Amino acid sequence: MSILEINKLKKSFDGIEVLKDISLKVKEGEVVSIIGPSGSGKSTLLRCATLLEKMDEGSLLYCDEVAVKDVGGATIYAPKNELRHIKEYFGLVFQNYNLFPHLSVMKNICDAPISVQKRDKEEVKQEAERLLEKMGLEDKKEAYPFQLSGGQRQRVAIARALAMNPKMLFFDEPTSALDPELTQEVLKVLKDLAKDKMTMVIVTHEIEFARNISDRVIFMDGGVIIEEGTPSEVIENPSNERTKSFLTKMKV
């Protein structure tokens, strides 16, 4: 069963087509990295998949449940309550963390499971503590986001997403705002998640990292998927000229 299924997705902003006919399936436990130059549509793809952006055409399914239907060049979104349910299948980690600055680390993590999923407070708290321990942040429970480093903030953001018990996680350039040394601590968390068979779609500029962690790598440019395959196919032996030139630039 596919966790995520996108078919023939199209999206334009002010008449400029940013995504041209994108289809993508992600299986349970699969780690997919999306690479490509800026403006290639990677982030827009993620935003459409996470329902932050409205799709113009195409369909979107999570665990075979229809979120967006394509009806002859237009889209119909599922009713609100169904979408609310579907949203629980995925989580998203932003480039800028987007933690809630007025809430403590613990509240950042616990609030949505308690007030959105209506789960038991004690149970959620225990899970949050477990997650923070996993992230190496057990001593930051009562800290506020401004008191944390970028890497710590991003790890809290990941814990926040995981606390919702999603089937899969999206990462939108999770390390782009970080110093190299802070990058490593976040990437380590992602590797641990991959080991635990978490389904992930990661938009990243870290080619090395993508090669190590991914089951599949997708190279996007100009709103289309140019090439996809295993890391050795796409990164080590790219067949397309655009992929080659992009990878050359990234290595410099």
Add this chain to the structure above:
Amino acid sequence: MKKKTIIFMLIMSLMAGMLVACGKSSDDVVNTEAGRTTLIVGFDAEFKPYGYKDENGEYVGFDLDLAEEVCERNGWNLVKQPIDWASKDMELNSNSIDCIWNGFTLNGRETDYTWTDAYVDNSQVVVVKSNSGIRELTDLADKNVIVQADSSALAALAGEDASEDNKALRSTFKELQQVGDYNSAFMNLEAGAADAICMDIGVAKYEIEARGNDFMMLPDTISSEEYGVGFKLGNTSLRDAVLETLYEMVEDGTYAQISDKWDLSDFACLGNEGTSTAKELDAMAATTKDESFLEKFADIAGQLLSGVGASLLIFILTLCFSLPLGLLICAGRRSKIKPVAWLVKFYISIMRGTPLMLQLLVVFFGPFYVFGWSLSTSYRFYAVIIGFTLNYAAYFAEIYRSGVEAVPVGQHEAAQVLGYTKIQTFWKVTFPQMVKHVMPPVTNEVITLVKDTSLAFVLAYTEMFTLAKQVAASQASIMPLFIAGLFYYIFNYVVAFIMERIEKKLAYYK
């Protein structure tokens, strides 16, 4: 904190110093009359027929005609200086005007000014709507009667020197209200917010003639009083010069001629037997004893305290209603439904683009002038609260809007992905962050509100500043105004202190 206390003490002592300065009566007279070239006459520009603005925008009237003639005979240049009646003493004491010549009742003020002889003998009458059924003074029982603030009518009915008959009459009224000027008194009467106006006979005759048959005067008068020209206490040389010229005018008939012109012959009394003379009045002024500064201060502060409650009530109720209403308006302003957003935008532009004073008048008188509804007395207070709330809510809405827009879009997206509903997103994510952003501008507005409560006077709602102006007028001293300023300052000091505490509380995150 220490630094602040020092500044606070400094300001206090500064104000106290000013009060002492105000308390002193001035014995230094500036002008010697030989070199005088101008006479500046202070008058309330709405006091027909003594001094007012006519259809052509000219200041005219009986008193101004007399003054014109006096100036001509002395070779002075007459300056007609319209003043706010409540600040007449400040104008006089600061030498901004030379005299008050404007149907100025001398009874009860004998010792506060240097007076000429009485030149008009005036009585107070009651004006009612012709169709009201009120025909004599006893019909006024359980009615709302309105007077001009600090007017002779007020003094006659409720002043310290009011006669027993008048006090008894006043006690039959349902309420005795005060307004700033006769125009709003007639508006109140017309709108049904008052049943009768008590006012000077000369003014009443004039107003009824000008306004037509809808109004009538009751045949019984209330009390007799006299008008004189008031000079700064001790300025006898100018008074003597003016009085001398006035008597010349009596001799050659000019005085009678001018009285005739303004239809006041029945009242003009200069030189008549039995009227007050400058000599008698000077003697009275000489025998007054000085009250000590502290006694006076305590007395005035005590009188103002009763108005503090009213100001506080306006302040608290306005905040209670306008702070939440602002949120609703802010939501409307940001609404995706275009007509709603436009409507709210228009509302905000009206509230911000017109004076609050005018808005208060519209809220109070609007129901009558637009829909013809008769106004109840209790509506006066509601109108104050509604007017203030509508105005402040518009300002708060715009402040909230800036606060909401300062919350990064990523916060909404994070909430959206986590599955928060729109309402949850607002209350859990946007609102707490917005509150922190808006604290400094909201503090500004709240402090402005403390001072704006004084605008309630346009609806004759007696809050502290109105009271201060009345006390200032009745005591011919500006000290009450400074004490009122002191009250506002303390009030705002407390407000600023509380707001600062809240801001500090919110500083737990960045």
